[in-house]
Amino acid sequence: MSTDSRTTKAGDCFFAIAGENFDGHDYVGEAFAKGAVCAVVSKEIDEKEVVGQCLLKVEDTVKALGDLARAYRRHAGFKVVAITGSVGKTTTRQIIYHDLSQSFRVHQSPASFNNDIGLPLTLLGADPHDQIVITELGSNHPGEIAHLTRIAEPDIAIVTNVHPAHLEGFGDLRTIIEEKSSIAEGLRPGGIFIINGDFDDLVKACRAKGIPFKTFGKSAGCDYRAENVRSEGTTSRFTIEDTQIVLPLAGPGNVENALAAWAVCDALGMSIEDFARGMSILPPVSMRAEVLPIGTLTVLNDCYNANPASMKNALSTLAQLDANQDRRRVFICGDMAELGQYAEHHHTELGKIIVQARVQVLLAVGPLAKIAATAAEANAEYDVQVKCFTDVDSACQKLHEFIADDDIILIKGSRAAGLEGLVDKLKELFPRSGSRTLNVEVREAR
Numbered sequence: 001m002s003t004d005s006r007t008t009k010a011g012d013c014f015f016a017i018a019g020e021n022f023d024g025h026d027y028v029g030e031a032f033a034k035g036a037v038c039a040v041v042s043k044e045i046d047e048k049e050v051v052g053q054c055l056l057k058v059e060d061t062v063k064a065l066g067d068l069a070r071a072y073r074r075h076a077g078f079k080v081v082a083i084t085g086s087v088g089k090t091t092t093r094q095i096i097y098h099d100l101s102q103s104f105r106v107h108q109s110p111a112s113f114n115n116d117i118g119l120p121l122t123l124l125g126a127d128p129h130d131q132i133v134i135t136e137l138g139s140n141h142p143g144e145i146a147h148l149t150r151i152a153e154p155d156i157a158i159v160t161n162v163h164p165a166h167l168e169g170f171g172d173l174r175t176i177i178e179e180k181s182s183i184a185e186g187l188r189p190g191g192i193f194i195i196n197g198d199f200d201d202l203v204k205a206c207r208a209k210g211i212p213f214k215t216f217g218k219s220a221g222c223d224y225r226a227e228n229v230r231s232e233g234t235t236s237r238f239t240i241e242d243t244q245i246v247l248p249l250a251g252p253g254n255v256e257n258a259l260a261a262w263a264v265c266d267a268l269g270m271s272i273e274d275f276a277r278g279m280s281i282l283p284p285v286s287m288r289a290e291v292l293p294i295g296t297l298t299v300l301n302d303c304y305n306a307n308p309a310s311m312k313n314a315l316s317t318l319a320q321l322d323a324n325q326d327r328r329r330v331f332i333c334g335d336m337a338e339l340g341q342y343a344e345h346h347h348t349e350l351g352k353i354i355v356q357a358r359v360q361v362l363l364a365v366g367p368l369a370k371i372a373a374t375a376a377e378a379n380a381e382y383d384v385q386v387k388c389f390t391d392v393d394s395a396c397q398k399l400h401e402f403i404a405d406d407d408i409i410l411i412k413g414s415r416a417a418g419l420e421g422l423v424d425k426l427k428e429l430f431p432r433s434g435s436r437t438l439n440v441e442v443r444e445a446r
Contacts, residue, residue: 001015002015003117005031012031015065016028025045038053041056042060065116065120069120069123077128078133079132079155080132081096081134082158082183083136084139085196086176087165091249099265105127106132107127107132110125112304114137116147119136137149141169148186154191156268159180161199162176164176164346177202193212194260195214198222224259224266225259240259248282249282254289287301287420296430297406300409300411300412306412306414306417311412314410315410316357317410325358328360328406331359333364333369333372333373333412343368344371348372359376361407363386363402365392365419366391369388392419
């Protein structure tokens with residue numbers, strides 16, 4: 001199965017999909033030249049390019065891709081886990097995949113394949129002999145989750161959390177809650193619906209739908225509860241059902257993600273002892289609170305995406321990594337995208353949170369990040385060094401002027417900001433191997 005002629009292989013069925021920049025119908029001939037045995041199209045194709053080839057014409061190739069994925073999902077014997085939420089989808093998916101792979105044949109989204117093209121490709125990419133398929137469902141506008149969940153028909157659906165994100169498309173948090181909770185509409189008969197019980201409005205909305213659900217969280221009364229949470233630098237420790245869990249991922253948000261993962265693993269029959277063993281050897285998730293030693297620096301690479309909630313969590317993680325406050329805290333801040341009319345407000349609030357995290361060097365990249373920098377300067381009652389850049393290239397050129405040995409650096413912004421280029425620049429500027437050992441203290445979570 002292929003939607004990209006550049007990666008089409010012999011035996012593939014090529015779906016010609018019209019995107020913002022390219023139209024797959026222009027590359028049908030190239031797909032056949034690379035060995036495709038069939039092409040699904042919705043437009044007329046130049047006969048000279050497809051002589052003797054198999055063409056299937058449909059009204060909408062994206063819809064056809066989804067219909068095929070649904071049919072395959074129904075035919076195959078695997079169970080489907082579908083994950084949605086404002087933040088934490090990919091990390092939760094990775095944790096579930098890592099732990100379940102100890103006992104089952106598991107397939108997961110190859111990346112954040114969470115839209116009406118990526119989700120079908122994930123399902124169609126699963127082997128018929130796989131036992132569990134783990135998917136992500138994302139959304140920028142109302143109605144998208146309901147559509148995707150009817151393709152996936154999950155056996156287990158989970159909402160990691162609900163925060164202000166993609167407000168440009170949703171408008172307010174109430175609409176976001178309605179959108180995320182609609183994942184339950186595609187559940188198979190007897191399916192399990194799991195939500196974050198720490199969000200009262202989410203719980204109330206789901207209760208109003210009349211669909212049974214289970215909860216996870218730190219709140220009393222949650223079906224799956226984390227207790228005795230402690231932060232230890234790049235690691236968190238907590239207990240579930242009196243079992244000690246050691247999570248080798250930084251930040252309070254990852255405790256939430258791990259608890260969501262446990263709820264799914266338990267529903268699929270995993271013991272808490274096996275879950276704990278798997279968690280102890282969990283690998284990092286690329287560009288999501290990923291702690292990188294670069295020379296003498298400690299870099300928190302969180303470049304994949306950003307919204308107000310994930311920014312707050314990342315800044316809390318930065319403070320956690322410097323529990324003894326003996327190193328400079330540096331924040332390279334990119335824009336938070338898709339906030340619409342609320343963009344200025346949320347970036348102003350971000351500036352206040354930056355000050356609360358006692359950031360000492362703030363490098364703002366982009367016009368919205370500049371708003372956060374201005375707010376930080378206005379609210380700081382201590383000396384904070386601030387520099388604003390228009391883009392990543394200009395920041396890279398001046399980065400050596402602001403970064404020093406032993407700094408702890410958070411790099412975070414929305415995907416469009418492309419801040420991973422600054423990680424590469426830091427590797428160029430600080431090539432020495434090894435890193436300073438983190439001095440940390442154990443703190444009870446609040």
